[in-house]
Amino acid sequence: MNSKLARGLLLSAAVLSLAGAAQAQDVTLTIESWRNDDLSIWQDKIIPAFEAANPGIKVNFAPSAPAEYNAVLNSKLEAGSAGDLITCRPFDASLALYDKGYLASLAELEGMKNFSDVAKSAWITDDGENPFCVPMASVIHGFIYNKDAFEELGLSVPETEDEFFAVLEKIKEDGTYIPMAMGTNDQWEAATMGYQNIGPNYWKGEEGRKALISGEQTLTDAAWVEPYKTLARWKDYLGDGFEAQTYPDSQNLFTLGRAAIYPAGSWEISGFNTQADFEMGAFPPPVKEAGDTCYISDHTDIAIGMNANTEHPEEAKTFLNWVASPEFASLYANALPGFFPLSEEPVELEDPLAQEFISWREKCESTIRSTYQILSRGTPNLENETWNASANVIRGSETPEDAAKRLQDGLTSWYEPQKN
Structure with missing residues (x-):
């Protein structure tokens, strides 16, 4: 075999080999x-x-x-x-x-x-x-709390709203801990861990959410305004300077043991497990009256x-x-x-x-955040407007009724089922 042919065969073999490898x-x-x-x-x-x-x-x-x-x-x-x-x-x-x-x-x-x-x-x-x-x-919404703080202050996990505010009042009176770690600087948490956390107990979860989509209910109905009235009461328990407090600030206040309760999404668990050196517990959004059906945002x-x-x-x-x-x-x-x-x-x-x-799935009705399906497709965007309204209500710069009316007017301006 001449050398030229041999080189050609070797080259062909190399090309085939490379192709096979690729x-x-x-x-x-x-x-x-x-x-x-x-x-x-x-x-x-x-x-x-x-x-x-x-x-x-x-x-x-x-x-x-x-x-x-x-x-x-x-x-x-x-x-x-x-x-x-x-x-x-x-x-x-x-x-x-x-x-x-x-x-x-x-x-x-x-x-x-x-x-x-x-x-x-x-x-x-x-x-x-x-x-x-x-x-x-x-992810599921609720409240994460510092078990050590609750034990130290002799507090029981609240099941009703009255019990919830009584617990916050006791923590505030004692003065060792900020009752609840949440700020309004970033706005979204006021809606997500505030309004969407407690709201389903008022509008009855999926029943109210679907009624809003169909146009049978409006954001100015009592079931949608009442959660804002409850949120407005949170102001007294969020600590000094909460208006400028960012989401990471709130996380740090809680994990450093300076706040007793954290309005939460379950996505916090792994981070909190790493950062907090105290035992934590959780409770679902308190119901209005003992015996009421409970609803959770299981989003x-x-x-x-x-x-x-x-x-x-x-x-x-x-x-x-x-x-x-x-x-x-x-x-x-x-x-x-x-x-x-x-x-x-x-x-x-x-x-x-x-x-x-x-475990709350076993005893409470599950729903999803009210603004996410269909209702935030137009302008103004109801999800983003709810962030702003929730933060304003907690800060006291907008009344629950005015916030609800503003959101409803925005929704009516573009969403057909709400125009009737």
Whole structure:
């Protein structure tokens, strides 16, 4: 064989070898998310479990800052540079992505059968035909309290509103602790951990929420104004300077042991477990009168969908089916206590505070935040306006009645069922 032919054969063999290696290379899926505080959990627990079960598929978790996520994600999707998997916020923000063709329909995804209609409701088209994200978890609202402080002051966990304010008064009179850690600087927490936390007990959860969507109830009805009246009473128990207090300030006041009660979402559990050196407990929003049905905001919070333009649709579906599995539900719920699985398979929770929150599902009626479905699609945006109204009412710069009327006027201006 002449040397020229030999060199040609060697070159051909090398090219074939390289092609084979490229073909055998792992596919890497990138996940877009706003949960940058979860990065280590994804890298250390969730991704290794998936990769061990699915050789040939690698996963890269690439979060953005929470406040910037929507803008960053939209820019990437428009530019065609977004990841293969998209972490989905509930309801309209994600529905808009589906309507624009950025999220794929998951109607045929095998794993979707593991979820109830309620679980899927935050990530499905209005006609109920096309789910577009696999539900991952909900968060539950209530109050986290310092057990040491309660024991020290001889306090019992309040079950009614009168008991709740009596507890706050006793803490205030003693003076050792700020009764409740919450500020109004960032506004959203006044609505999320204030109005949406206690409100369902007034508007009867899903009954009131659906009546608002249908136009049978208005925001100026007593059931929607009364929670603001209760919030206005919180002012006396939030400590000096609460108006300028940010969300991280409130977290620090509580975990450093300076405040006795924290109006909470269950998403705080893992962070608080790390930072607080005292035992914590939790109680649901107190009812108006003893014996009343209790309602909790058990809010569909986070899901994951597929970029409609991914170059790896089959691998992305493999990952989404795994997210829909009991294995993922158990892994996620215990890695992130306070994020509760939405799949129909029961999951054993290890964290005692998470167990306390989820136990309320057995005795209270569950609902979701009233502003999230349909009612924040127009301008003014009811969700954002509720932030502002809740903060104003607590600060005392707007009366409950004026806040409710302003929100109702805004909703009536664009939402047809409320115009009748």
